[in-house]
Amino acid sequence: MSYEPLLERMPTTKLPTFADREGVFGAERPRYAEEATFKIHGGCGLMGICDESGTHMSGEVAIRAMAVQRDRGNGLGGGYAGYGIYPEFPDHFCFHMMYHDIKAKEDAEAIFDRYFVVDLAEPMPTRAVKGISDAPLLWRYFLNPDPHKLEGTEMSPEDFIVHTVMLINSSVDGAFVASSGKNMGAFKGVGFPEEIGHYYLLEEYEGHTWVAHNRFPTNTPGWWGGAHPFTLLDWAIVHNGEISSYGINSRYLEAFGYKCTLGTDTEVAAYLFDLMLRRHKLPLELACKALASPLWSEIDRMPAEEQAVMRSLRAVYGPGMLNGPFAIVLGFNGGMVALNDRIKLRPLVAATQGTTVMVASEESAMREVLDAPDRVWMPNAGEPVIARVQGMDWPIHGDLHLSASEVSCAMTGVEESCETAVEVS
Amino acid sequence: MPISLIQPEYKVEIDYDKCHKCGRCVQQCGWGVYSFNERPIPDDSKCRACHRCVTYCPAHCITIRKNDLAYKENEHWNPGLRKAVWRQAESGGVMLTGMGNDKPYRNIFDHLVLDACQVTNPSIDPLREPMELRTYLGRKPDSVEVESDGNGGYRLAEGDDIARNIQLETPIIFSPMSYGSVSLNVHRSLAMAAQRLGTLMNTGEGGLHADLYPYADNVIVQVASGRFGVNPDYLNRGAAMEIKIGQGAKPGIGGHLPGEKINREVSETRMIPQGTDAISPAPHHDIYSIEDLRQLIYSLKEATGYKPVGVKIAAVHNVAAIASGIVRAGADYVYLDGFRGGTGAAPQIIRDHIGIPIEVAIAVVDQRLRDEGIRNQASIIAAGSIRSSADLAKAIALGADVCAIGSAALMALGCHLCQGCHTGSCSWGITTQKPELTRRIDPEWGAERLVNLVHAWSHELQEILGALGVNAVESLRGSRERLRAVGLDQQTCEILGVKPAGL
């Protein structure tokens, strides 16, 4: 009778984590996008805050808002995205990188050196925080595409960036791009959000818009890239809930060239926004109506013209409609949008104070930060809360000539997404 | 008057030569099959083959035959499917039925075999040597911390120990079956048996009747989506609390208690109007995401001084991820109900087509929790029509801590699995509230039969453990190596973590 196979799996001094088993921090170098063999539930808490006048706030406000909502997570993921945080480099793309080891860093930097002009490369400033361990190497780079290299390709700088993100995420083992936008950055990892916030010294950054997330994943620690927000260029999405229509949403998107890897429902939300806003050029309010559609009984009661629009929207985008409980906040240079599902199964409250607009899963998170709000309200099911920063462009990335496949690869770093050569649309 | 297109399923045959004309069958049948005109006259269409009349006929002159009506053969449209269409065309209704999935899906337990020790390792004699079945249900710490007691010895250090675990003398408990779906006498039988056996019964979602208070230390109180009978006393009374998210017979939908079964007492315990249908809401309306479950678990703990809280779910596709989330949300045990699980009432279409087998669910949940290093944080209870001590042993080998029996427990009380529970006219007096029927279960008699069943299975489990060469059930628990698969495809073997026989 052989017990060896049994002994291999028996815990010794340290109980094996998913990370060890899959070699994320084990002998093999991690492919960061491969975490999700299992479906990851997006249970959790979130917040978003935007000062429409463009006045900057310390990242401390996001940390404090998330700390109040600590019980919504389980310490296995927290993350932030801040906008306007790099005023000294307003026109540089900033790459926030996670590296498993030095070799990954060298490989990634080889790409930067070859194709970009890097004006600053430095380790991410961090402090030791109890509860944060197993951090990858964290670096940031302020760069722009090398004009000579860019010229030859006929791409816009944004296209170039996304191609690079795609290249690194899919083929540089052990490297992951956490964010790649201008004058913004994503700060995320495994830990409670307030621990992550203090780890990254967020109180020393100042931005006009912050989104943050507290994750309650049903997967083990180990993959820092798995926390929200999910980013592409300057978009960041945080998501609370579960998209039960994920199966059809992902297949619908595949027909447009997006490749959805298993696991994160958030990615269908991100690609659907990309499809509707960038490729189909739908106004933001209508895109939200397509994603969180009114009920037919409600549409039947609308005035004729509105009814016609809604009916078409639902009929055409039906397979893209997000069903299931969700609250989503989408941040970008220019503002933020918060949206909940069509029968509001997840909590979402909003408040304004002067020019500041804030949303969160719980009112107490907003009260921690806003000492005298003018108005506190609960948005209706399916109705977006929109904040626009004065003087910044709106909508997003109209001139990005990317294929959907390139978009999805860039966000998830999975090679299969990149294999198909897709026509530029 | 339109005639029903549905022919009776059974034919009641009485040998009138032997018949005493005593009328006992008329009185015993709950479905109203018999009328009497000088002799019993059966209406075949009402018969459910529950055998009550057969058992109680003093002359043994009744038998029930299948109505062997010839149907044109059709592998795609079996007679049952045809009848369903006729029935629905007649009524426009959702077909409601009782007990568990009876469709011919492959039974994985029947394709697993157990090991025995020979030559290279001795088996153990359970008749004469210790054979331990004791099991602790609940969250266990990662390690045990001790400190010196000042006298050269040790004591447990402050903090996590197994004080909040529940001690079971055997790894078998009774499944939740609500008061309302079953009679009060059944609940009494289960409670008395649980106390005598040193194990647990479960109130199900119908609340806890006052008659059961003396047995409360052996009762798990359930908090289901209808929150029936839930007040702070109820929560504090039981040995543990269980949040019912779903059950194997009807994953994704709530409990069904047809109005026929809601009499005055059920109405009082559940606090809903008499005679109305109690259809529990499908979700708990305060649980729409995993963090909401955590919120509910801790609200129960806060309300009861941190008694153990378990969560019951149906086995569905992503059961491993859900179970992991549940454990991380603070639950002390996870109750997995496979797709063969029984019920007092469920839409047939849901019962028979939704959910996955419990064998697979146990395997993937156990493995997933081990992969995450959190297997010790919650016990796994497995259920879903566990039929014998063999199923029990195999479930434990796959990774379950404890099995819960529901259908088998009711069968111990006389149930013949006729699937008529939802009508509230159970001839055996089990799934009914009619006083003339419920009095047929004497709680003392019922408790004795349940104790007999569990003792019998426990002894058989001991025999199996002896053959396996172990003398404590924890040495079988999760030991996939003691199972082999016969006639299962490779992928299923991999998912179960069981090798095919021969390897």
Place this chain on the structure above:
Amino acid sequence: MTQVKEARTERTGPIEGYLTVEPAVERDGDTVTIEARNVYYKQMNEAVRRAIADGAKRIVLNGVNGQRYIGTGLKGDAHIEVHGTAGNDMAMFMDGPTVEVFGNAQDGVGNTMNAGKVVVHGDAGDVLGYGMRGGKVFIRGDVGYRVGIHMKAYENLVPVMVCGGKSRDFFGEYMAGGMLVLLGMNSTFEGPMVGGYLGTGMHGGEIFLRGQAEPWQIGKECGIFTADEADLERLRPILEEYCEHFGMDIDEVLSVPFTKLVPISHRPYGKLYTYV
């Protein structure tokens, strides 16, 4: 150029540290005051339970912001004042005391509540009074989605909930007993008084609306009536108690006809099933 920042030392403080901070507690006769700012719910609620065990009749919680489970599972007749924003599941399983909130409440107020009273001088969130079995919940302002689901009653155990502002969808869903009242008066919400799926699945109890709802909003299990003299006589004492808490004028409240919704069938799903 941004300088490289050096790693700092470990930071402690109210955010990471609050998990184990004990609140400051002051006793003055029958009253106990607890300073809850930055205190985790577990320690705060333990302090409340200790105060009650020691015989306090009035407990004042200051600086509350989001702490959960206030009053959860408590028995007796203490009066708890909450100053700030009450966290989720306040008064859940509560069985006797009174909880009064000077501020807004969040989600889950009075969830499966058994007895006692909740008074909120502000708005409340979603899923109030889910499975409520007794006691009273009075909300001054607006409430959210799925309020009063499956409230249930038996003889003299009757839960009562009065919301002074407006509500959203699924108000009174699957009601089995009790009294649910919506006034639409103290509102900062610009939409209709109540949302869709009002009283859907109702099979017991009564819902009273001050004014009217559109027919399309009302669940098909509900019979729609105008509240008559007898109904108003039963409503009056409850509304008087409500008005007293919030300084409102009972005559103004009763100056508009009330709509009453009751189940038209006690067996709304009787025709849904066919028995196999």
